[in-house]
Amino acid sequence: MTKIISFANQKGGAGKTTLLMLTAAAVHKRTDKKLLVIDSDPQQSVKTIYKKEQEKGLSSYDVFAFNWNQAQPEVNLEKTLTLAKRKYDMIFMDVPGNLKSVELYHSLVQSDIVIIPIVASILDINATIGFLTYLEDMAKEHNKTWEIFGVINKKDKTIEHALLHKLSGKAGMQLFYSAISNLVRYRRLVSTATEIVEPSITDDEFNQYFDEFRKNCFI
Template identity: 30%
Template sequence: MLAQVFSVANQKGGTGKTTLSMNLAAGLSKRARTLIIDADPQGSAGQWAGLSPDERPFPVAVISIASNLPREIKRMREDYRYLVVDCPPTLETGVAQAAMTVSDKVLIPVLPSPVDLWASVRLAEAIEQVKIYNEALQPYILVNQLEPRNAMSRGMQQALDEFNIPALENGLRRRAIYRSSALEGSSVYCMGKRGEPAAQEIDALIEEILKS
């Protein structure tokens, strides 16, 4: 069976794209063989994994691919069950679009404000162009850094309803453990009891995207 390919993309920086990629891959790796493809020239995913101690390496291998991304992804689909592509925070290079041409789903992390969602309009337009070549591509908005005690604002909910890309029911809350795990080159799954609430929400997210 060929691997499912999940691209994580947003042309706006600071939305938690790499945090989502790394923890999504860590959760998927508990189910089957998974690989992270670092398609961002900044190399954030590789740097994250590189911080892990030798005695406790990051649970998923990270490889960097700078060119011929669709060809390389197609080649690796036979060796893994899941591929997670951490796309660069720009549309100018065409790398994100190239990844999406061979992806099953694209996850778009956005911060919980209408302004941040509107900043993703160009990405939504790019996805429509990609669908000319990959009709089966399924895009989803993922609301990131939700405040634990605050419900999503009415303005944000209205903006989501008006956006032409569906939002996942499961979002990610603002949790210090995500930053802590990054500093340790780890995932929330390896952070003991402190990481359990975050791991549970990643698991819920995975269940939703695998069933969608």
């Protein structure tokens, strides 16, 4: 069955779009899964890069920018996803970080799995606790459960390990062992058509993350 995976957290800058795009390129290049990325963020970062790369004739996974400016967008989103599930093996959703936004809310209602990029600083960890509380409340309200995975992003030498304990288990979130460092390559080379890392380099951190992603999310 096609799984819908949202890359989400509260506030901007945690790396939702970056981690989604890195993961999507690896799924597209390394597997035979048919992937659709739904850009649910009004900023349309994925769609913009996708369009430029399509104009250059590069081959990517499919990207669809969902139009939220309509009456009852959630009804249309559900219909869109029902149709998309017939054609695609996996669907990723890029969502905004605003907890009050309908885009985030309705995307999460439709999701099976939530991937949460987490920056290990006091402010970001507090924001993540807020987001996990939001998920707990939503789970109660909708009688719904997700598989929730946390991925440390922008890791540097001063990772706040003590603070990360506050997160473990909250809303049922499981923290990945692997982490993504704060590196220029992730900022500069993000693409819908090409991969950042050679898949064959087994000790590369991204490849280790992707192995963990595959084990947990390729159902």
